[in-house]
Amino acid sequence: KAGVTQTPRYLIKTRGQQVTLSCSPISGHRSVSWYQQTPGQGLQFLFEYFSETQRNKGNFPGRFSGRQFSNSRSEMNVSTLELGDSALYLCASSLDLSGDNEQFFGPGTRLTVL
């Protein structure tokens, strides 16, 4: 069974630009969560999608948004990039929203904002 895949793996953008990251969950998994990892703040929850609907949201500005497609693939978008958005963006997939199932993380997308 293929694991969680994220594309691209590395990205360099400049301030003010926008970026879209993609996540394909494990086959059969319908929940996708996104996390931001930085040296200063650690791993922080961004949002979770299930059945194409955002179910939970972390404490991030509106510049961070996401969506989920009918095949459970998810994208997250960051608009008007700031230097502080440089981070490893991780997505995790799980079977459902019950909280009783394991979450599997992808390798992440390393975003550098110059």
Next chain:
Amino acid sequence: GQQLNQSPQSMFIQEGEDVSMNCTSSSIFNTWLWYKQDPGEGPVLLIALYKAGELTSNGRLTAQFGITRKDSFLNISASIPSDVGIYFCAGQAKNAGNMLTFGGGTRLMVKP
């Protein structure tokens, strides 16, 4: 920001030593999880704990879900070089879907 206090932040190990790390929280969690992250990779789940007081092993790893539901520890016995990496605890609250709150991580390094 993070709500879980994980300690120690870093530690040096010698092959064969036992290692212990723990996490405490001001909030109650229904599930405690321990992950390991290697450079350039996403976190990999090591142990999941679903019940207060539960003690679970996975090979040389043992973790416990604290009885107050506000803490957890992870022990690694007889450490080997491939144990090097960053270990994270994570808590999952009731009715919060799959949202995880992570600790700051414990970096395990090998003594020169």
